[in-house]
Amino acid sequence: MPDSGIVRTRHAVHVTADPKAVYELIATAEGWPYVFPPTVHVERLDGNSRSERLKIWAFANGEVRSWTSRRELDPSALQVTFRQEISSAPVASMSGEWIVEEAPGGSSVVLLHDFTVVDDDPGAREWVQRAVDTNSKAELAALKSAAESLGAEPRALLSFADHVDIAGPAEAVYDFLWRADLWEERLPHVSRLVLTEPGEDLQTVEMDTRAADGSVHTTTSVRVGFGPDRLVYKQTRVPPLMRAHTGRWAVESTGNGVRASSHHTVVLRPDRVRELLGVDATLDTARDLVRNALGGNSTATLTLAKQAAERAAAH
Template sequence: MTRTEHTTHDIDVDAPADVVYAVIADARAWPRRFGPTLHVEHAELAAGVERLRIWAGANGEVAHWTSRRELDRGRRRIGFRQEVSSPPVASMAGEWQVRERPGGSTLVLTHEFTAVDDDPQGVDWITRATDRNSRTELGNIKQLAESWAELARLEFEFEDSVLVDAPLETVYGFLNEAAEWPTRLPHVARLDLREDTPGIQHMSMDTRTADGSEHTTESIRICFPGAGIAYKQLRTPSMMSAHTGRWSFAQTEHGVRVTSWHAVVLNPEAIPAVLGPDATIASARAFIRQAAGGNSRATLALAKRFAEERHG
């Protein structure tokens, strides 16, 4: 008989229960808010029901699963069950519950899971990954909820697009073949890429800025051929506490629209060291918009030229 394992983790949060619930409910923002989460694809199924495709770091690896969530805002509960799991997980389900308490709230996260073939090593792997990620997620939710007003100032998104008169697969190939970027993109000084699992790219890159300096980033990219490339920086420039993004492609009657989208969370403590003592949140946002957006626009322009010259 298959053995079901149970875990419970909880944390007290000095923030209203409704705020804590809001953090958990907004799954599309998880990659920039929660360390282990790399990418989330979201689809509404019905009122209060959604399907999530989630990629996350687990014990140094990238795990992927599909979950169904049922959201009960009135009771501040969110139940989840993996519809498609990745070995060694055979099944995984659980619940988030936010309880009011004097001066704040308590967040409880429960899991129940089974391992493939009840393998003891699989049970141990899942237990360790669940414990590590649960503790990380609860700590992150606490920090986010307790600084919710400030987060609105630190978190922002932006995007740039270009229209390419060439086949979609050609321009996708340019952005997918990141190992070639040092010879194709002037602002990339070095890039190391490994792809142990097809479509999951681990990238380390040195990027030149407009003033000639260089910074190193480390990212994981999740590639969807012909549709998009999502990424999360694991090592960010100092002014960012988080940076995620996506290259997306849309066929139009006038060509392929390629869009570079970024989501950034500022690290306010690093701003004076980079921009000077008089720098503000607004000036830091403008700086990152120009720096990161500038590199993306340069990449888009070169991708356009590469694809159109190849098929000109």
């Protein structure tokens, strides 16, 4: 690593999967939160199939940071280049490239980064290099896992939504969903909740949730608010049956009020189904269980949000 100027890093992994399938996981940035552990949320600001601007929220050395990046996609060469347009200090500039190539037994993936830091500070340079190194290793390991596991069993990926129509203002519904600090008293299925707010429109939530069978699951989530119509979250600590869980609460105006919906995307762990659910359990068993448990709790939350918003509208 040089004493000053640009720092260049290179990380690589071999993936037992088709190069085009690996490239698609990299190219489809909206799916990163359930593929890459460090990524919390990706917002596509503008673009097309070859060039796009993204706002990304992700962990760097345990802290959630956000930045805006420009990406150029080349599906024929299986390459994606990126450059941060608006960085988060102490990063002054950051760019890089994903390169996917055919290799014996699958694919070779190389991830390159070039970066500089504010005032060329040595301590900041070490901090950023540690974050890049940690995140690159985590992302490549997760990319390998996702490409190989979803390639072998695509039905491990489960997405669904539920909604409730509400005759009340969007602001009241959003407030109910955002004020997780009140959920322990408002939601019967929440038995314990600890909330911190490390930044504006940013929350971390540790929560004990009671399932219909009486079991209690502890989860930790990061939530990003886009009030008054949307908030997104990623569970950073998930139940053992899941590899990943992301979600979105949305509040949309209708002619007679609003429609509040809950969207979930889950990556299941087929290798643990029989261990956790019994020798006769199948992936369908796990999909049904997770669909019913998450959907049931979400619908219960939306129903209580409906009651609160409609009470507010009546006064």
